[in-house]
Amino acid sequence: MTSGDVPAKGPAWLTDGWPHIWLPYTQMQTADLPPAAVSTSGTRITLADGRSLIDGMASWWTAAHGYNHPHVLAAMSEQLHRMPHVMFGGLANEPAFTLAKRLAALAPGNLTRVFFADSGSVAVEVALKMAFHYHYNLGDSQRMKFVAFRNGYHGDTTGAMAVTDPDEGMHRLFRELLPQHLFCDLPTTPEGLERFKELLAEEAHTIAGVIVEPLVQGAGGMKFHDPDVLKDIAGYTRHYGALLIADEIFTGFGRTGSMFACDQARVVPDIMCVGKALTGGTMSLAATIATDQVYEAFLGTSDARALMHGPTYMANPLACAAANASLDLFEREDRVGQACALEALLANGLAPCRDLPGVADVRAKGAIGVVEFRRKPDVIALRRKFIDEGVWIRPFGNIVYLTPALVATDDDITALTSAILRVLSAP
Numbered sequence: 289m290t291s292g293d294v295p296a297k298g299p300a301w302l303t304d305g306w307p308h309i310w311l312p313y314t315q316m317q318t319a320d321l322p323p324a325a326v327s328t329s330g331t332r333i334t335l336a337d338g339r340s341l342i343d344g345m346a347s348w349w350t351a352a353h354g355y356n357h358p359h360v361l362a363a364m365s366e367q368l369h370r371m372p373h374v375m376f377g378g379l380a381n382e383p384a385f386t387l388a389k390r391l392a393a394l395a396p397g398n399l400t401r402v403f404f405a406d407s408g409s410v411a412v413e414v415a416l417k418m419a420f421h422y423h424y425n426l427g428d429s430q431r432m433k434f435v436a437f438r439n440g441y442h443g444d445t446t447g448a449m450a451v452t453d454p455d456e457g458m459h460r461l462f463r464e465l466l467p468q469h470l471f472c473d474l475p476t477t478p479e480g481l482e483r484f485k486e487l488l489a490e491e492a493h494t495i496a497g498v499i500v501e502p503l504v505q506g507a508g509g510m511k512f513h514d515p516d517v518l519k520d521i522a523g524y525t526r527h528y529g530a531l532l533i534a535d536e537i538f539t540g541f542g543r544t545g546s547m548f549a550c551d552q553a554r555v556v557p558d559i560m561c562v563g564k565a566l567t568g569g570t571m572s573l574a575a576t577i578a579t580d581q582v583y584e585a586f587l588g589t590s591d592a593r594a595l596m597h598g599p600t601y602m603a604n605p606l607a608c609a610a611a612n613a614s615l616d617l618f619e620r621e622d623r624v625g626q627a628c629a630l631e632a633l634l635a636n637g638l639a640p641c642r643d644l645p646g647v648a649d650v651r652a653k654g655a656i657g658v659v660e661f662r663r664k665p666d667v668i669a670l671r672r673k674f675i676d677e678g679v680w681i682r683p684f685g686n687i688v689y690l691t692p693a694l695v696a697t698d699d700d701i702t703a704l705t706s707a708i709l710r711v712l713s714a715p
């Protein structure tokens with residue numbers, strides 16, 4: 289079934305809407321009609337044809353507590369009926385102010401000022417603008433470039449694309465359209481660290497900041513690095529007067545086995561971006577959190593020193609109510625401990641894949657499990673086979689990976705990992 293055809297079966301909304309839908313990251317001419325999801329609960333997604341899939345993705349890494357958690361739904365329902373939205377330009381709302389206070393308390397060190405955005409990419413855009421403007425306000429207008437790392441991914445908007453790996457990422461086509469920044473390998477070896485240092489030293493006067501996904505490069509292939517690497521990056525970034533931007537949009541809220549990945553390296557970035565699991569998998573909300581020092585550089589008597597950004601749905605009360613309820617659950621239910629426990633389950637469950645032909649590596653960190661191939665497999669065919677096995681797994685590039693809800697049970701993980709083993713072992 290391709291986008292031009294009429295699907296043979298499925299609910300009417302699927303048939304009627306298909307000729308008008310444009311899917312993400314998809315060649316529509318050859319696209320399969322996507323399976324119709326009609327409800328969710330816990331770690332399950334129910335399809336229109338009645339099948340129930342165990343979710344291995346937590347909906348692009350958002351649904352930390354599983355779907356439809358009653359505490360989150362109750363908080364949202366209450367907020368929905370009282371005030372689903374009110375503009376943030378000039379008006380305050382309680383869920384946003386409460387959430388800002390809580391995020392400041394939770395974030396490492398003196399990351400105390402929270403700027404809300406409506407998606408992860410926008411939070412990254414804000415971080416880049418903030419870093420440039422910080423230096424400008426301190427009297428240095430030359431710092432306009434960012435250092436970013438190969439295999440990094442920071443979003444699909446133009447500013448975020450410009451700091452995403454230009455060769456491995458999905459954005460090669462746009463290279464000429466984008467501002468040119470400085471890329472290097474993550475400094476995981478002494479030689480790599482030397483090169484990173486040299487880059488910073490040579491370009492110091494032009495560098496506003498260094499942006500990194502701490503401990504795990506997610507969309508760039510679920511590649512892990514040690515906390516010491518992050519420590520080195522932080523140390524040299526500071527030494528050369530640039531700001532460290534930690535993009536915790538994927539890694540934040542327990543995914544790597546600590547509340548934030550930066551915690552494992554005891555690194556306090558100057559700016560931290562969060563999103564995805566912030567609302568427990570219910571609504572789009574993100575935040576750019578700055579240290580006192582960054583924030584104070586914006587103070588003064590003139591608007592020219594102020595941060596000029598303000599998305600329409602910024603600090604949406606409904607999304608902030610969901611986020612506050614999600615944080616309640618992190619406080620009450622040891623989600624981070626659950627994420628840590630998932631690491632061994634994922635590692636053990638996926639370990640037999642190591643012996644399969646074409647497999648280059650099997651690894652796990654926190655609630656992330658990865659099977660990496662030497663060559664890119666047919667990911668669309670794999671996706672179909674996983675559905676036939678009763679699991680929702682969406683491989684990309686040369687990896688098949690799991691990022692389940694942090695509340696996934698031992699049985700869920702066994703079902704997910706054994707489905708992967710069965711599918712990958714089949715001739």
Ligand SMILES: Cc1ncc(COP(=O)(O)O)c(C=O)c1O
Nearest residue numbers: 407408409441442443506537538
């Ligand atoms: C590390 C990282 N940064 C930024 C983004 C972009 O977030 P969004 O899709 O909410 O714009 C993503 C999304 O996958 C991400 O993984």
